[in-house]
Each structure stands twice: as C-alpha cells, then as structure tokens.
Amino acid sequence: MTDLTRLTAAELAEKIHSREVTSAQVTRAHLDRIAQVDGRVNAFLHVDTEGALAAAEAVDAELDKGAAPASPLAGVPLALKDVFVTRDVPTTCGSKMLEGWLPPYDSTVAARLRAAGVVILGKTNMDEFAMGSSTENSAYGPTRNPWDLDRIPGGSGGGSSASLAAFEAPLAIGTDTGGSIRQPGAVTGTVGAKPTYGGVSRYGLIAFSSSLDQGGPCARTVLDAALLHEAIAGHDPADATSIDAPVPQVVEAARAGAKGDLSGTRVGVVREFAGEGYQSGVSAAFDAAVEQLRALGAEVVEVSCPHFQYALAAYYLIAPSEASSNLARFDAMRYGLRTGDDGSASAEQVMAATREAGFGPEVKRRIMLGTFALSSGYYDAYYGQAQKVRTLIARDFAAAYEQVDVLVSPTTPTTAFKIGERVDDPMAMYLADLCTIPANLAGTAALSVPCGLSADDGLPVGLQIMAPALADERMYRVGAAYESATEPLINRVPELGGEQ
Numbered sequence: 001m002t003d004l005t006r007l008t009a010a011e012l013a014e015k016i017h018s019r020e021v022t023s024a025q026v027t028r029a030h031l032d033r034i035a036q037v038d039g040r041v042n043a044f045l046h047v048d049t050e051g052a053l054a055a056a057e058a059v060d061a062e063l064d065k066g067a068a069p070a071s072p073l074a075g076v077p078l079a080l081k082d083v084f085v086t087r088d089v090p091t092t093c094g095s096k097m098l099e100g101w102l103p104p105y106d107s108t109v110a111a112r113l114r115a116a117g118v119v120i121l122g123k124t125n126m127d128e129f130a131m132g133s134s135t136e137n138s139a140y141g142p143t144r145n146p147w148d149l150d151r152i153p154g155g156s157g158g159g160s161s162a163s164l165a166a167f168e169a170p171l172a173i174g175t176d177t178g179g180s181i182r183q184p185g186a187v188t189g190t191v192g193a194k195p196t197y198g199g200v201s202r203y204g205l206i207a208f209s210s211s212l213d214q215g216g217p218c219a220r221t222v223l224d225a226a227l228l229h230e231a232i233a234g235h236d237p238a239d240a241t242s243i244d245a246p247v248p249q250v251v252e253a254a255r256a257g258a259k260g261d262l263s264g265t266r267v268g269v270v271r272e273f274a275g276e277g278y279q280s281g282v283s284a285a286f287d288a289a290v291e292q293l294r295a296l297g298a299e300v301v302e303v304s305c306p307h308f309q310y311a312l313a314a315y316y317l318i319a320p321s322e323a324s325s326n327l328a329r330f331d332a333m334r335y336g337l338r339t340g341d342d343g344s345a346s347a348e349q350v351m352a353a354t355r356e357a358g359f360g361p362e363v364k365r366r367i368m369l370g371t372f373a374l375s376s377g378y379y380d381a382y383y384g385q386a387q388k389v390r391t392l393i394a395r396d397f398a399a400a401y402e403q404v405d406v407l408v409s410p411t412t413p414t415t416a417f418k419i420g421e422r423v424d425d426p427m428a429m430y431l432a433d434l435c436t437i438p439a440n441l442a443g444t445a446a447l448s449v450p451c452g453l454s455a456d457d458g459l460p461v462g463l464q465i466m467a468p469a470l471a472d473e474r475m476y477r478v479g480a481a482y483e484s485a486t487e488p489l490i491n492r493v494p495e496l497g498g499e500q
C-alpha cells in the first residue's frame with residue numbers, strides 16, 4: 001500500500017474524496033509517523049490524537065452519506081503553529097507564560113480550517129511568542145531540521161516546516177512577521193507563503209507585532225500551499241486590519257503556472273540581496289534558479305531597492321516596540337502563569353515575579369528594547385524614524401513593481417546553521433531574515449520555494465518570489481512554473497530511520 005504520508009495534500013484530498021481511502025486512515029498514518037519520529041524532530045508541542053480522529057471520522061461520515069466535500073482540502077491533516085488559539089486545545093505560543101492554558105475560543109484560522117474539514121493534528125513548536133529564526137527560543141526545547149538533526153529548522157515556525165519535511169503532516173500553518181514562514185520553508189526544503197498583510201485574519205493569533213503579523217500556508221508543493229491559502233484567507237470582521245476584498249485566486253494561478261510557461265512575465269532580481277554575507281552555495285543555487293526562470297520564458301532584469309538595506313534596523317525597532325505593548329497583557333491576572341503570590345505580595349510584585357519567571361531571555365530583550373524605543377524623548381528618534389524607513393521601503397517596492405511583475409532573491413543568505421551556533425549572537429540570528437523583512441514592512445506578499453541544494457553543504461536553498469499587495473497570485477504562478485521545471489527536492493530528505 002502507498003505510504004500515505006508521502007503524498008501531497010492535493011493527492012490525499014483526491015483519494016479521500018473518491019473514497020479510495022478514508023480521512024481516518026490518512027490521519028492515523030500521520031499520527032503514527034509523528035509517534036515514530038517526533039521524539040527526534042520535536043516539531044509538535046501537542047498532538048491532539050482524539051480531536052484529530054474525531055474530525056477525520058466526521059468528514060468520513062459526511063462523505064459516506066454522499067455529501068460533497070466541505071472544501072477541496074476536506075479530510076486532509078494539518079499541523080497548526082501554536083501561536084493560533086484553539087478552543088480547549090493547549091496553546092502555549094512556545095512560552096512558559098501560557099503553559100496549561102486552554103483557550104475558550106478558536107482563532108479565525110482554526111475555525112476556518114475546521115469548517116473546511118481540515119483535520120488539525122496538533123500544535124507545532126515555535127520560538128517563544130514568534131521571536132526568533134531558529135526555534136531555539138522555544139521554552140520547550142528546539143525543533144530539529146529533518147535534513148540534519150544537528151541543525152535548526154528555521155524560525156519562528158520551525159515546528160510547522162519541520163513537520164512537513166519529516167512527513168508528519170502534508171500541510172501546516174505558520175505566521176510571518178519578519179520571515180517566520182519563508183525562512184523555515186527555505187531551510188527545510190519546503191514551500192511557505194506570506195500573504196498580503198490583511199489577507200488572512202489575525203483574530204486569535206497571539207500578537208507579536210500587529211502591524212506585521214500575518215498567518216499563511218506551509219506545504220511541500222506550491223499547489224498545496226495555494227489550496228491552503230484559499231482555505232484560510234478572506235475578510236473577517238473580527239480583525240480590523242483584515243482586507244475586505246476578494247481573495248486572490250491563487251489555486252488557479254498555481255495550476256496555470258504548472259504549465260511551465262512564463263513568457264511575458266517580468267522578473268526583477270533585487271540587486272541589494274547578493275554579495276558579502278551570502279554563502280556561495282546559496283548564491284549559485286539562486287543564480288541557477290534565475291536562469292531557469294529565463295528558460296521558462298521570463299524576462300529577467302536587475303532592479304535596485306536602495307532602502308532595503310535599512311529594513312533590518314527598522315524592523316528591530318518596530319517589532320520590539322509593538323511587542324513590548326502587546327506583551328503587556330501577560331500580567332499574571334488574566335492568562336496562564338501566576339507566581340510569587342504569597343498572600344502579602346502586591347499586584348506589582350506578583351506581576352514582576354510572573355513576568356520574570358514566564359518570559360525567556362529573547363522575549364525580555366525585545367520588551368526592554370521596545371519599551372526604550374517608545375519612551376518619551378526617544379520615540380521620534382527610534383520608532384518614528386523606523387516608520388519613515390518603512391515608507392521608503394514601500395516606495396522602493398512600488399517603483400520596482402512599475403517595472404516588473406515579481407521580484408526575486410534568495411530567501412535566506414545561508415542554509416540551516418547548527419543548533420547553538422548563533423544563540424549567543426543576536427545580530428547573527430537576526431541576519432537570517434535580511435531578505436524576508438522588506439515584504440513585511442511594506443505589507444506585500446512573498447513566497448519561498450525550494451531551489452536546490454547548496455554545493456557547500458548539501459542543504460536546501462530557498463528562492464523568494466515577491467509580489468505586490470493583493471497580487472499574491474503572481475508569486476504562485478511563477479513559483480509553480482519554477483517548481484514544474486525542477487526535481488522535487490523533498491524526496492531527498494534523509495530517512496529518519498525506524499526506531500526512536
């Protein structure tokens with residue numbers, strides 16, 4: 001019998017909907033795989049065995065009655081980043097602060113997945129409060145990269161991307177504030193998309209930096225990512241920044257792209273994302289990908305976005321500033337952890353003791369940095385200045401998109417680094433998102449697709465394809481065309497072996 005964990009979501013959906021297999025069988029196959037390998041990968045913080053099987057059986061019961069599938073992905077299992085609240089299912093956001101918390105409601109993303117008949121297998125590991133590029137900032141131990149268990153799977157959504165590369169799930173959800181969907185996708189040889197800001201509801205997404213946070217799909221193929229994108233996207237009155245416009249038709253775009261014809265498509269190579277700091281194997285794989293796009297008929301030009309060089313600095317003022325405000329809600333009164341309450345302690349003392357015990361070092365660093373950047377006398381020099389840079393970056397994008405349809409760059413300057421290698425060097429860690437951050441600051445869309453293995457170390461490299469706001473379909477079309485012309489990398493992930 002076919003190993004159900006090796007199939008794409010589209011293939012699984014086809015088999016489930018034609019009743020060749022049941023959703024329960026598919027779900028069990030993935031739960032078994034998780035039981036077999038997750039002791040080594042640590043992609044999951046919580047596996048909801050009962051809930052997943054019940055959801056799968058409910059889908060099967062409907063299909064057995066002859067009902068049409070609730071959605072194109074009905075019955076297909078998925079791994080959900082633990083930053084999305086799920087009713088009565090533990091949600092920790094990778095933090096001790098929320099250990100043991102059972103949310104009383106579902107995030108819109110979780111609710112839409114359930115309504116679409118998607119089976120939620122469990123919650124995936126992540127850097128605490130989504131702050132990080134390696135998943136080493138999780139309070140529950142790092143996730144390991146299935147390509148090499150001594151290396152990081154990227155972050156903050158390392159658990160989601162690793163679950164795909166380990167064949168524990170065919171689909172996953174991530175969030176991308178500065179690159180946390182695309183960078184893990186790149187270093188695990190999987191696909192990840194950051195939709196246009198406002199494209200996917202943030203309701204029930206535990207806030208890190210509200211003007212940047214965006215949920216999106218992770219998958220092993222561009223088509224699967226597109227199917228998942230459409231399942232979760234669309235206007236939500238519960239999120240004031242949700243866009244009230246038709247959802248970009250990304251599935252149609254991915255199918256059209258898979259025909260492999262890019263004639264008439266103008267591709268801009270971002271000049272600033274090359275040179276020093278880029279591993280030679282990454283640059284070589286990227287250059288080969290650009291040649292491939294040209295061979296598919298695309299017209300390739302070099303484009304300059306001069307303000308992108310300030311993106312990282314602006315991001316590390318804006319994101320911590322918003323985080324310092326958002327994380328004020330963890331006050332020992334309302335959610336999760338409460339410590340230091342000996343009966344005589346003041347509310348302030350309980351709050352201080354709880355925050356001291358509940359937050360890890362990176363979260364504390366960001367709260368202090370952000371509080372400082374917002375403080376009176378410094379606000380204009382730091383936060384205000386960073387917001388101006390943000391405008392300049394948005395203008396660079398606007399000018400570029402007058403000349404080209406999509407922009408491309410490597411997703412990350414390097415392949416997956418070793419666990420422990422950058423933990424003591426925040427600047428080195430932050431550099432992992434050098435190429436992904438501009439799209440977050442401008443609110444535009446971007447996708448990462450696997451583009452071969454680096455000749456330096458045999459590890460996956462990601463090709464970033466960026467598109468204007470609300471033109472997400474462009475990146476899916478180009479990504480699917482590129483994918484159709486290249487060998488699927490995912491089949492080369494080393495076997496994780498049978499026993500724990």
Ligand code: GLN
Pocket residue numbers: 130131132133155156175176177178179180181208319430433
């Ligand atoms: N690595 C970046 C950070 O640490 C981005 C995180 C994210 O996108 N959630 O902030």
